Amino acid sequence: MMSGTVLINCSPKRRLSASGFLARCAAGLIRGEKRVLQLRTPADHPAILEAIRTAEKVVFVTPLYVDSLPSHVLPFMQKMEACCRENRLRLKVYAIANNGFIEGRQNEPLMRVMENFCARSGLTWCGGLGIGGGVMLNVERIMLTVLLGLTALNVVLRAAQGESPWEPLRSFAVSAGELLLLACGIIALMLRLAYHVNRGTDAGKRYTRIMVPSFLFILFADIFFTVVSVLQGGIFRGWLSRLKPTGGCEPAVSGKQ
Numbered sequence: 549m550m551s552g553t554v555l556i557n558c559s560p561k562r563r564l565s566a567s568g569f570l571a572r573c574a575a576g577l578i579r580g581e582k583r584v585l586q587l588r589t590p591a592d593h594p595a596i597l598e599a600i601r602t603a604e605k606v607v608f609v610t611p612l613y614v615d616s617l618p619s620h621v622l623p624f625m626q627k628m629e630a631c632c633r634e635n636r637l638r639l640k641v642y643a644i645a646n647n648g649f650i651e652g653r654q655n656e657p658l659m660r661v662m663e664n665f666c667a668r669s670g671l672t673w674c675g676g677l678g679i680g681g682g683v684m685l686n687v688e689r690i691m692l693t694v695l696l697g698l699t700a701l702n703v704v705l706r707a708a709q710g711e712s713p714w715e716p717l718r719s720f721a722v723s724a725g726e727l728l729l730l731a732c733g734i735i736a737l738m739l740r741l742a743y744h745v746n747r748g749t750d751a752g753k754r755y756t757r758i759m760v761p762s763f764l765f766i767l768f769a770d771i772f773f774t775v776v777s778v779l780q781g782g783i784f785r786g787w788l789s790r791l792k793p794t795g796g797c798e799p800a801v802s803g804k805q
């Protein structure tokens with residue numbers, strides 16, 4: 549008897565991935581038996597294939613890489629196709645994709661890849677959700693966690709001094725409300741997708757984004773990537789690095805004669 553949902557977190561990141569967060573949120577909204585499994589290396593394939601053999605639904609939760617699925621997911625999909633054909637599996641497949649740029653619609657080619665994969669593997673494509681501004685979503689949820697921690701500390705310190713805890717709690721509620729407002733499209737469409745997964749019905753394709761005006765998003769993104777670039781080795785590291793590309797990119801003939 550096939551039952552339950554397997555959520556496959558396809559991010560190659562070990563920790564703090566937007567896909568991992570979205571997979572856990574979706575699992576929280578999906579009823580019945582469910583498992584969240586991570587797909588990072590070929591060593592993860594057997595456990596995931598084993599899990600989907602007895603599942604009824606599969607949700608791929610993935611980042612968008614170069615307008616498609618990350619390359620490490622493709623060998624798994626080939627194995628999954630063979631496994632589904634051999635065992636005549638009739639899974640219902642959904643996808644939740646997030647991307648770095650602001651427009652969630654950038655995930656459309658990925659959704660088509662998933663649809664073709666399902667057609668080829670004899671599976672039922674049930675649609676998905678594409679989320680723009682995935683990095684910002686990740687930053688948001690980390691901020692929310694940090695704020696929660698600071699608020700708890702503030703409340704404890706105030707209580708020790710005999711002061712009322714309401715001011716830090718009020719301030720936290722306002723900040724949390726603002727952060728949730730930025731993610732309102734994602735929350736609404738995640739609830740909608742979970743509703744369809746629970747019923748096993750076609751969710752169609754939907755796209756949303758972090759609700760930040762594009763010009764502000766670009767400004768934040770530029771600052772974020774400049775800081776990350778500086779922290780990880782210098783803003784001009786690509787131009788000034790002494791290291792030269794190796795392997796297939798080496799010029800066939802050295803410049804030195």
Ligand SMILES: Cc1cc2nc3c(=O)[nH]c(=O)nc-3n(C[C@H](O)[C@H](O)[C@H](O)COP(=O)(O)O)c2cc1C
Binds near residue numbers: 610
């Ligand atoms: C190799 C690579 C390729 C990417 N290609 C795209 C892309 O084509 N379009 C886009 O909007 N974001 C792209 N991104 C950004 C990721 O989709 C984005 O950072 C996402 O939030 C990562 O999700 P994760 O935390 O679940 O891994 C790319 C990131 C990497 C590392």
